[in-house]
């Protein structure tokens with residue numbers, strides 16, 4: 001769906017993200033001796049954005065006829081060589097250009113599976129001990145950032161607004177700035193936490209990372225805490241920089257970067273609408289498919305299989321809960337839906353093994369012939385089924401050890417249309433700033449405390465439960481994805497305006 005009154009972008013928009021908004025799958029039609037170049041020899045299937053950021057940004061880029069530059073991840077194109085390729089999207093509408101950067105396996109191994117996800121990800125989430133120092137990773141990260149920056153420079157015009165997404169592109173802003181007209185605005189949103197200086201100093205090439213980011217005119221984080229720790233790091237690494245804490249600006253090397261905190265939301269209307277269209281029949285199907293007895297109370301966890309999400313900690317709390325509350329055995333079932341992620345990295349494989357074995361162990365300990373305390377699945381769950389789970393789960397547990405924002409907590413609230421679910425929310429997720437007062441707060445490392453909050457959720461008087469969920473829903477609807485996008489563009493317009501005034505004078 002295209003929004004009718006998109007955010008007002010002050011110039012031509014160039015979005016840069018690691019993941020692409022559309023993925024094309026090319027298949028040969030028959031095997032009749034072609035050279036692979038003829039469009040008529042192949043059929044194309046296109047996956048549309050499934051959700052989250054790419055789905056939210058797509059209508060914006062459509063509306064302004066922009067350009068989107070992304071890694072051409074997994075495009076099963078049989079004749080694409082090692083070069084970028086452009087395609088007009090969405091299929092049939094051709095509203096904007098998607099430029100794919102085709103990366104070699106070696107580049108992906110070092111840029112994506114290396115510096116991005118073996119260094120920046122663990123570091124920004126406070127897992128300094130998981131940081132891996134491999135010799136080529138930073139060089140490849142720089143090379144890939146250069147390739148993206150070159151692509152941006154090719155597309156950029158005087159009035160362009162470049163909007164980079166996330167931690168895959170820490171070096172690109174400065175490189176872009178060096179190649180575009182002074183009036184071009186460069187902005188970035190950092191979707192993950194920013195760590196304290198004590199942690200950040202373990203970052204190889206820390207100074208380069210900060211210097212790269214200070215090439216932005218605008219740098220967004222989810223919450224104040226991350227914006228402030230970023231400024232702390234800048235002060236520590238660049239004593240010559242002028243940091244204005246009140247305005248949240250940094251003047252460094254002749255350039256000013258404004259740092260803002262704009263917490264992200266979800267497409268609340270979509271989750272609300274889709275949850276209303278599912279009924280108890282869908283829930284019954286899910287119960288049947290997973291062998292969940294009809295009358296058990298439902299708990300739910302939905303996460304990427306990532307060590308930052310605190311899944312074993314959640315299971316430890318469930319174990320404590322069943323130890324302390326034998327009456328709930330056979331009466332409460334916890335559904336954990338995990339999506340395997342970054343599985344080329346051994347830490348993620350080991351984490352997955354640990355999570356699965358903990359679920360099995362707890363199930364062996366408490367399970368009976370007709371009931372398992374934890375129903376664990378890594379299978380793909382259709383959006384409709386997910387909405388049914390969100391709608392009917394009595395308790396949702398988000399126990400992240402660190403989390404930029406956490407959109408799942410907000411999706412649950414938006415889809416909990418009957419208003420009688422309860423959210424247990426880690427105080428370490430960015431979403432806690434928005435939802436912490438009416439969710440039940442947990443410290444994910446405190447199994448006893450989390451078990452106690454679960455007991456509280458399950459025995460909470462109906463009026464209190466409803467009142468809490470009502471407030472959570474108001475917050476999630478008042479600060480949805482569209483609102484976040486508008487906030488971004490309000491800042492972009494402001495910064496863009498300040499720059500053109502400065503360039504004119």
Ligand code: F6P
Nearest residue numbers: 018019053166191192341342404
């Ligand atoms: O949380 C940051 C983020 O980039 C999200 O936008 C996204 O859900 C997740 O990480 C994706 O991870 P990956 O692209 O590595 O699968």
